[in-house]
Amino acid sequence: MSAWFEYPQYHWKKKQATIIGGGIAGAQIAWHLCQKNWQVTLIEQRKELAREASGNPAGVILPKMTAQPSEGETFYVQSFKYTLDLLETLEKQGKQLDRQACGAIQLAYNPREIKRWKALKNRKLSETLIQLLDEKKTEEAAGIKLHPEKAYLSTYFPQAGWINPSSLIHALTRHPNCQIILQKEALLLYYRQSQWQVINDSGKLINESEILILANGKSLCDFEQTQFLPHMPVAGQTTSAHASTFSEKLKTVIGHEGYLTPAIITQETKGKHIFGATFNRNNKHPRIRLDDDTENLRQLSRYLPTFVNSLTRIESAHAAVRMTTPDRFPYVGGIPDKHFYQKQYHDIHQGKQWKEYPKAEYLPGLFVLGGLGSRGLTTSAYCANALSRLLNNELDSDSKTTLKNCHPGRFIIKQLKRNQL
Ligand SMILES: Cc1cc2nc3c(=O)[nH]c(=O)nc-3n(C[C@H](O)[C@H](O)[C@H](O)COP(=O)(O)OP(=O)(O)OC[C@H]3O[C@@H](n4cnc5c(N)ncnc54)[C@H](O)[C@@H]3O)c2cc1C
Numbered sequence: 001m002s003a004w005f006e007y008p009q010y011h012w013k014k015k016q017a018t019i020i021g022g023g024i025a026g027a028q029i030a031w032h033l034c035q036k037n038w039q040v041t042l043i044e045q046r047k048e049l050a051r052e053a054s055g056n057p058a059g060v061i062l063p064k065m066t067a068q069p070s071e072g073e074t075f076y077v078q079s080f081k082y083t084l085d086l087l088e089t090l091e092k093q094g095k096q097l098d099r100q101a102c103g104a105i106q107l108a109y110n111p112r113e114i115k116r117w118k119a120l121k122n123r124k125l126s127e128t129l130i131q132l133l134d135e136k137k138t139e140e141a142a143g144i145k146l147h148p149e150k151a152y153l154s155t156y157f158p159q160a161g162w163i164n165p166s167s168l169i170h171a172l173t174r175h176p177n178c179q180i181i182l183q184k185e186a187l188l189l190y191y192r193q194s195q196w197q198v199i200n201d202s203g204k205l206i207n208e209s210e211i212l213i214l215a216n217g218k219s220l221c222d223f224e225q226t227q228f229l230p231h232m233p234v235a236g237q238t239t240s241a242h243a244s245t246f247s248e249k250l251k252t253v254i255g256h257e258g259y260l261t262p263a264i265i266t267q268e269t270k271g272k273h274i275f276g277a278t279f280n281r282n283n284k285h286p287r288i289r290l291d292d293d294t295e296n297l298r299q300l301s302r303y304l305p306t307f308v309n310s311l312t313r314i315e316s317a318h319a320a321v322r323m324t325t326p327d328r329f330p331y332v333g334g335i336p337d338k339h340f341y342q343k344q345y346h347d348i349h350q351g352k353q354w355k356e357y358p359k360a361e362y363l364p365g366l367f368v369l370g371g372l373g374s375r376g377l378t379t380s381a382y383c384a385n386a387l388s389r390l391l392n393n394e395l396d397s398d399s400k401t402t403l404k405n406c407h408p409g410r411f412i413i414k415q416l417k418r419n420q421l
Contacts, residue, residue: 001400001404002357002413003345003356003357003358003359003360004336004341004345004348004357004360004409004413005360005403005404005407005409005410005413006359006360007333007334007360007390007395007403008359008362009393010391010393012210012211012391013194013210014039014209015033015036015037015038015039016038016039016040016209016210016211017033017038017039017040017041017209017211017212017213017391018040018041018043018196018198018207018208018209018211018212018213019040019041019042019043019212019213019215020043020198020212020213020214020215020216021042021043021044021214021215021216021217021370022042022043022044022046022048022049022050022051022169022173022180022182023049023050023052023053023054023165023169023215023216023217023376024050024053024054024165024168024169024372024376024377024380025215025217025369025370025372025376025380025383025384026042026044026213026215026216026369027042027049027050027054027168027169027172027173028172028369028380028381028383028384029213029215029369029384029387029388030042030172030173030175030178031172031173031175031178031384032381032384032385032387032388033177033388033391034175034176034177034178035388036388036392037177038177038391039179040177040178040179041178041179041180041181041207041209042173042178042179042180043181043184043186043198043206043207044180044181044182044183044184045183045184045185045186046182046183047182047183048182049166049169049170049173049180049182050165050166050169050170052217052218052320052321053217053218053320053321053322053323053372053376054165054166054169054217054376054377055165055166055318055320056165056238056274056277056317056320057164057238057264057268057269057272057317057318058162058163058164058238058261058264058269058274059162059163059165059377060104060160060161060162060253060255060261060377060378061080061083061084061087061099061160061161061162061163061377061378062080062104062106062157062160062253062255062259062375062378063076063077063079063129063157063160063378064076064375065077065116065120065130066116067115067116067119067120068119069123071401071405072328072329074401075329075379075382075402075405076375076378078382078398079375079378079379079381079382079383080159080160080378081129082381082382082385083377083378083379083381083382084101084159086381087099087163087168090168090171090172095171095174096167096171097163097164097167097168097171098163098164098166098167098266098267098268099161099162099163099164099167099168100161100162100262100264100265101159101160101161102161102162102251102252102253102262103141103156103158103159103160103161103251103252103253104156104157104160104161104252104253104254104255104259105133105138105141105142105154105155105156105157105252105253105254105255106154106155106156106157106255107138107146107152107153107154107254107255107256107303108152108153108154108155109152109257109303114153117132117153117154117155120132120155128158128159129157129159130155130156130157131155131156131157131158132153132154132155132156133153133154133155133156134153135151135152135153137156138151138152138153138154138156139151141154141156141251141252142250142251142252142254143249143250143251143252144246144247144249144250144251144306144307145306146254146303146304146306146307147303147304147305147306148305148306156252160253161253162253162261162262162264162274164264164266164268164269165377167266168377181206181207184200184206185200185201186198186199186200186206186216187199187200187201188223188224189212189223189224189225189366191363191364191365191366194210194364194365195208195209195210196208196209196210196211196212196365196366198212209365210365211365211367211391212365212366212367213367213368213369213387214226214335214366214367214368214369214370215368215369215370216370217321217323217370218233218284218320218321218322218323220323220331220368220370220371225335225363225366226335226368228338228412229325229331229368229371229408229411230325230326230411231323231324231325231371232281232282232323232324232325232326233281233282233283233284233321233322233323233324234279234280234281234282234283234321234322234324234373234374235278235279235280235281235283235284235286235319235320235321235322236277236278236279236280236286236292236319236320236321236322236374237276237277237278237286237288237289237292237293237296237316237317237318237319238274238275238276238277238296238317238318239274239275239276239292239293239296239297239314239315239316239317240269240272240273240274240275240314240315240316240317241272241273241275241311241312241313241314241315242272242311242312242313243263243271243272243273243311244310244311244312245310246306246307246310247263247273247307247310247311248262248263250262250263250273250307254303254304256299256302256303256304257299257303258276258277258296258299258300259275259276259277260273260274260275260300260304260307261273261274261275269317273311274317275296275300276292276296276317277296277374278292278295278296280292283321284321286319286320286321287319288316288318288319289316289319290316292316292319293314293315293316297314322372322373322374322376323370323371323372323373324371324373325371325373326411327410328373329371329405329406329410330369330370330371330372330373330376330379330383330406331368331369331370331371331406331408332368332369332383332386332387332402332403332406332407332408333367333368333386333387333390333403333406333407333408334362334363334367334368334390334408335362335363335366335367335368335408336360336361336362336363336408336409336412337360337361337362337363338412340360340361341360341409341412341413341416342412342416342421344357344358345357345413345416346416346421348413348416348417349416349417349418349419360409367387367390367391368408369383369384369387382402383402383406385399386398386399386402386403386406387403390403
């Protein structure tokens with residue numbers, strides 16, 4: 001491992017952490033630490049948990065596959081498997097999750113997707129994970145006629161499905177070791193006498209601890225300590241529609257450019273399909289917009305016109321921001337000491353292979369779990385596992401790889417290697 005991605009061994013005084021953000025990232029790291037006998041305090045600015053990006057009524061748990069094996073694909077597949085195991089564990093513990101493991105079909109809807117379908121078929125991957133379906137099998141798996149004039153090849157993930165993120169967040173945070181503080185916005189972070197002090201907008205202390213984990217979604221880089229992390233907010237909206245006698249026969253999630261759930265079976269959104277989502281770059285303050293519902297409907301009718309024609313009452317579902325990074329890997333790990341990086345690694349662009357560089361230095365006790373983009377429901381648990389292992393000095397090889405790919409200092413290193421900093 002390169003010196004700039006190394007972490008030290010930690011010697012914490014107490015197994016105690018403050019987490020900022022009550023979305024899926026905050027809930028996952030809270031649960032993973034509580035399972036390791038840590039005490040955590042979760043600070044959320046809204047009245048309830050799961051109101052922002054993680055407030056969607058139903059999101060899809062699905063890996064992202066590339067035509068050829070890649071680090072990105074491995075990350076998504078491992079995250080997917082890890083998340084499925086975790087959901088089962090929670091259910092075995094008696095936790096209520098609103099979800100359906102109904103399978104997901106990714107349509108090969110254009111020449112590029114068909115090329116990817118062929119490449120994946122040639123790889124002879126495990127059928128438990130992924131099946132490459134022909135046109136007839138695609139319709140059988142979906143349970144409905146997809147298009148009056150054309151038929152689709154598809155990639156089928158039998159274990160995939162949808163989940164109501166709020167139900168998962170509540171299941172994860174209902175833990176005797178997890179204290180939740182609602183309606184407190186963390187505005188400033190001060191490091192004093194080996195403690196991180198979290199300060200609100202009236203200058204009052206919300207909480208303090210040796211370890212602070214930032215998991216606050218779209219506002220991740222609003223703090224002085226995180227401003228340097230490259231990021232892009234991408235707003236999006238989902239739409240809902242009441243199921244019709246035709247549409248309720250849909251058995252699986254359908255992925256095209258966006259996604260569509262079968263009729264939801266749980267209380268809150270019972271009898272509705274959720275579909276979307278739109279992508280609006282550089283918008284950090286989205287509002288529900290009719291235009292976004294129109295766009296979601298237009299997109300869906302491009303691929304499933306009969307389905308759309310059968311729908312009645314269309315309603316807006318949820319609008320929020322996905323926090324995205326330039327390489328689409330999240331940020332997981334310690335916040336680097338940027339000045340140390342600039343001073344110690346300034347000449348790495350010269351490629352002096354013989355030179356021994358000092359190990360990376362970080363802001364003491366400050367960590368991050370964010371930048372989860374549009375797949376946070378699939379990846380957050382796996383990332384939280386890596387971060388909790390880091391904090392406990394329990395790294396295994398998978399966590400080491402995750403922490404390298406998701407290292408918050410990777411873009412400083414990229415810039416230094418190009419001599420651009
Ligand atoms: C429309 C849409 C559809 C999506 N569909 C899917 C999908 O199908 N599958 C999938 O895997 N992913 C999907 N995603 C992405 C997924 O929802 C996100 O990756 C994930 O929810 C991000 O979780 P988070 O905890 O990082 O952020 P959030 O859920 O936004 O949580 C951050 C929390 O921090 C709080 N906070 C922020 N700043 C402060 C502060 N200063 N003090 C206190 N609290 C603070 C916020 O109020 C918020 O509750 C979708 C996203 C959108 C927007």
